[in-house]
Amino acid sequence: MSRIIMKFGGTSVADLKRIKIVAERVKNEVDLGNEVAVVVSAMAGTTDQLVKWVENASPNGASPNSASKDHDKEYDSVVAAGEQITSGLLALTLQNMGVEARSWLGWQVCFKTDGLHSSARIENIDTAKMDAALKAGTVCVMAGFQGVSEEGRITTLGRGGSDTSAVALAAALEADRCDIYTDVEGVYTTDPRIVPAAQKLEKITYEEMLEMASLGAKVLQTRSVAMAMNHKVRVQVLSSFTNKPGTMVVDEDEIVENKVVSGIAYANNEARLTITGVENTPGVASNVFSLLAEGNINVDMIIQNRSLDGKETDITFTVPELDLDKAQKILEEAEHISFRDLFTNKNVVKISVIGVGMRSHAGVAANMFKTLADKGINIQVISTSEIKISVLVDSAYTELAVRSLHTAFGLDAVE
Amino acid sequence: MSRIIMKFGGTSVADLKRIKIVAERVKNEVDLGNEVAVVVSAMAGTTDQLVKWVENASPNGASPNSASKDHDKEYDSVVAAGEQITSGLLALTLQNMGVEARSWLGWQVCFKTDGLHSSARIENIDTAKMDAALKAGTVCVMAGFQGVSEEGRITTLGRGGSDTSAVALAAALEADRCDIYTDVEGVYTTDPRIVPAAQKLEKITYEEMLEMASLGAKVLQTRSVAMAMNHKVRVQVLSSFTNKPGTMVVDEDEIVENKVVSGIAYANNEARLTITGVENTPGVASNVFSLLAEGNINVDMIIQNRSLDGKETDITFTVPELDLDKAQKILEEAEHISFRDLFTNKNVVKISVIGVGMRSHAGVAANMFKTLADKGINIQVISTSEIKISVLVDSAYTELAVRSLHTAFGLDAVE
Numbered sequence: 001m002s003r004i005i006m007k008f009g010g011t012s013v014a015d016l017k018r019i020k021i022v023a024e025r026v027k028n029e030v031d032l033g034n035e036v037a038v039v040v041s042a043m044a045g046t047t048d049q050l051v052k053w054v055e056n057a058s059p060n061g062a063s064p065n066s067a068s069k070d071h072d073k074e075y076d077s078v079v080a081a082g083e084q085i086t087s088g089l090l091a092l093t094l095q096n097m098g099v100e101a102r103s104w105l106g107w108q109v110c111f112k113t114d115g116l117h118s119s120a121r122i123e124n125i126d127t128a129k130m131d132a133a134l135k136a137g138t139v140c141v142m143a144g145f146q147g148v149s150e151e152g153r154i155t156t157l158g159r160g161g162s163d164t165s166a167v168a169l170a171a172a173l174e175a176d177r178c179d180i181y182t183d184v185e186g187v188y189t190t191d192p193r194i195v196p197a198a199q200k201l202e203k204i205t206y207e208e209m210l211e212m213a214s215l216g217a218k219v220l221q222t223r224s225v226a227m228a229m230n231h232k233v234r235v236q237v238l239s240s241f242t243n244k245p246g247t248m249v250v251d252e253d254e255i256v257e258n259k260v261v262s263g264i265a266y267a268n269n270e271a272r273l274t275i276t277g278v279e280n281t282p283g284v285a286s287n288v289f290s291l292l293a294e295g296n297i298n299v300d301m302i303i304q305n306r307s308l309d310g311k312e313t314d315i316t317f318t319v320p321e322l323d324l325d326k327a328q329k330i331l332e333e334a335e336h337i338s339f340r341d342l343f344t345n346k347n348v349v350k351i352s353v354i355g356v357g358m359r360s361h362a363g364v365a366a367n368m369f370k371t372l373a374d375k376g377i378n379i380q381v382i383s384t385s386e387i388k389i390s391v392l393v394d395s396a397y398t399e400l401a402v403r404s405l406h407t408a409f410g411l412d413a414v415e
Numbered sequence: 416m417s418r419i420i421m422k423f424g425g426t427s428v429a430d431l432k433r434i435k436i437v438a439e440r441v442k443n444e445v446d447l448g449n450e451v452a453v454v455v456s457a458m459a460g461t462t463d464q465l466v467k468w469v470e471n472a473s474p475n476g477a478s479p480n481s482a483s484k485d486h487d488k489e490y491d492s493v494v495a496a497g498e499q500i501t502s503g504l505l506a507l508t509l510q511n512m513g514v515e516a517r518s519w520l521g522w523q524v525c526f527k528t529d530g531l532h533s534s535a536r537i538e539n540i541d542t543a544k545m546d547a548a549l550k551a552g553t554v555c556v557m558a559g560f561q562g563v564s565e566e567g568r569i570t571t572l573g574r575g576g577s578d579t580s581a582v583a584l585a586a587a588l589e590a591d592r593c594d595i596y597t598d599v600e601g602v603y604t605t606d607p608r609i610v611p612a613a614q615k616l617e618k619i620t621y622e623e624m625l626e627m628a629s630l631g632a633k634v635l636q637t638r639s640v641a642m643a644m645n646h647k648v649r650v651q652v653l654s655s656f657t658n659k660p661g662t663m664v665v666d667e668d669e670i671v672e673n674k675v676v677s678g679i680a681y682a683n684n685e686a687r688l689t690i691t692g693v694e695n696t697p698g699v700a701s702n703v704f705s706l707l708a709e710g711n712i713n714v715d716m717i718i719q720n721r722s723l724d725g726k727e728t729d730i731t732f733t734v735p736e737l738d739l740d741k742a743q744k745i746l747e748e749a750e751h752i753s754f755r756d757l758f759t760n761k762n763v764v765k766i767s768v769i770g771v772g773m774r775s776h777a778g779v780a781a782n783m784f785k786t787l788a789d790k791g792i793n794i795q796v797i798s799t800s801e802i803k804i805s806v807l808v809d810s811a812y813t814e815l816a817v818r819s820l821h822t823a824f825g826l827d828a829v830e
Binding site (some may be wrong): 019053054056057058059070071073074075077078080081082084085089090091092093095096100101102103106107108152153154224247250309382 | 431434462465468469470472473474475485486488489490492493495496499500502503504505506507508510513516517518520522523567568569676
């Protein structure tokens with residue numbers, strides 16, 4: 001007997017017919033003798049509708065990042081209704097199939113979060129009651145994405161937060177496995193839409209998954225992977241539309257032999273900024289990035305060129321494409337930063353090769369750069385971590401770059 | 416400065432445009448220096464949608480009267496989401512107009528109810544926090560219709576329960592007035608669609624309103640009127656679409672001189688059953704009505720004819736039209752009740768004249784029966800209380816009966 005958390009996203013519970021299919025999957029696990037807790041998102045489209053209503057009701061404070069805490073508290077209370085509905089409907093569907101089930105809302109499990117409404121962080125989960133219910137054989141259907149603050153108001157964990165709810169619940173309930181059902185069959189060596197020879201990975205390490213998630217392979221929410229890693233939660237990513245096993249996200253020591261490179265990721269939602277003629281003295285770069293941080297802009301890749309004369313320098317960096325205009329405005333209006341020109345470019349893509357095996361294998365960067373050079377692809381910016389190398393290239397080369405690297409690192413499926 | 420509860424039903428908050436209008440009404444009361452708590456229903460249509468989902472998810476236990484408590488707990492959790500959404504949206508709209516506001520859910524105010532899910536009764540309201548918020552000048556927007564059980568599950572008060580939420584909140588917060596906004600301008604002497612000369616009443620007593628409400632004048636939920644009477648809450652019924660004063664529902668001593676008859680009500684959602692050839696011994700009628708009560712069927716008017724031979728009798732009574740088939744089935748399948756024939760008739764209407772003045776005036780019944788006789792309307796069943804006389808007649812005579820009685824009791828407006 002195992003204790004399993006199953007998480008279903010918005011498309012998996014989009015209507016009553018799909019909820020029925022989900023209920024059957026849950027019943028299968030119950031019939032196998034497992035204790036099952038389920039975490040559900042809102043029906044696909046519901047959250048968008050609720051967010052739209054909130055924005056229309058409150059055009060002055062529409063952004064979830066609004067300074068107005070009062071606004072965000074109401075935002076959370078309205079939007080959390082979506083998961084409340086699906087959790088009840090799934091519990092009912094299960095009951096109707098003869099499976100003991102009940103729904104749980106964030107405040108009912110004491111899913112305690114901080115007070116950072118609309119993007120709250122989980123602090124503590126009091127699972128005593130749910131634990132008892134599971135032991136008594138009841139399927140516990142938890143409304144994902146939501147918690148409760150110290151003050152007793154409903155909080156939400158930010159978009160995609162149901163993955164995090166599931167992993168947090170798995171950690172708190174000491175579950176044997178956390179199955180994240182989604183619309184893909186698992187984690188692939190790269191996007192199968194670009195590389196038909198992409199292979200589903202049987203296992204991937206937390207670290208690799210973390211890089212994959214944050215680099216644009218939209219399978220799991222980054223926060224949930226970090227949480228799984230910290231609490232050693234065994235996560236499985238699998239499809240809610242097929243019955244195939246998915247990809248297990250596990251600790252490195254569970255993987256007997258690592259490939260050097262596990263996957264190729266790409267992210268085309270970044271934009272590049274370059275400022276030229278910046279004074280080359282200590283503190284200038286710090287000024288630039290402090291200002292952007294104050295503006296809540298996440299800077300990703302950074303490169304600073306040493307200038308020939310030693311007096312001036314160029315700084316190039318990337319920001320989320322959505323924040324490009326804001327970043328440009330901040331720099332142009334900054335009084336204590338002077339530069340000659342500011343260039344921007346949205347037609348860029350970040351391509352990354354990822355693999356924990358890199359730690360013990362030299363030559364990955366060389367192989368990557370040579371592969372791209374052979375195809376005539378110019379590298380604009382490079383950034384590296386222990387287990388990944390990312391390059392920024394012209395977005396026109398996205399497919400070519402991903403395919404070439406996939407082949408070069410031996411990831412293509414053998415027919 | 417007064418403390419006012421304002422309640423808005425589903426049509427008043429049907430969309431964001433109407434919610435804006437509601438917010439403006441609320442702001443007006445705030446600008447007058449009043450402390451304001453608002454109770455809202457779900458957007459018109461939302462509750463129906465949610466109930467439909469619940470029924471489809473759980474065809475085996477669809478009825479809110481289902482024996483399955485588990486089902487009803489989920490029903491409540493799903494359906495309560497509707498009011499959760501409107502309370503947040505109205506709070507946001509108010510904030511956006513510069514009015515301090517926050518939403519409150521049933522469990523956040525400790526709107527404690529019993530565990531009778533889907534038709535729970537309020538036991539206790541812990542208003543300390545809301546009281547403090549009102550004193551601090553915050554508009555409190557309460558999600559109507561919902562509470563929380565001892566067990567910590569969401570409960571609902573039954574359809575139309577938001578009226579009851581509002582009156583209960585008014586009592587607990589010791590409000591000076593509870594304004595129930597609806598789609599009519601107040602309580603009329605009768606249905607203006609039938610009698611154009613019907614007049615809006617400036618005041619009506621709780622007792623009269625109670626009869627009006629339970630007899631089919633669908634203005635206020637019966638339970639809410641009973642609660643207002645018990646707690647002496649001054650209730651005003653008024654339109655959310657005009658700015659006219661409505662009808663005050665008050666204690667009898669606030670009304671200087673009572674008219675003998677205040678209004679004529681009719682209810683065409685009843686059906687008549689007659690069983691003939693019933694053994695005329697003690698306990699037979701009791702058997703019949705015990706069985707129906709066990710089947711959760713509300714019997715309204717009852718008449719028992721003495722038979723000529725003293726051995727057999729006929730019993731005639733009315734039940735809600737919706738329960739007619741069920742009632743018939745119960746009687747036909749009952750083993751210890753024997754009768755010769757069972758007749759049913761859905762084409763009946765109950766017409767009532769209501770007025771606290773009746774207590775001190777004789778002749779109301781005589782006047783009523785003569786008026787109907789003069790028009791050739793046959794009375795099938797009669798029932799009376801201290802302040803009302805009801806008759807059951809063929810539904811074809813509805814308009815004629817109501818109009819004639821309205822004129823006969825001097826209720827027509829003088830042009």
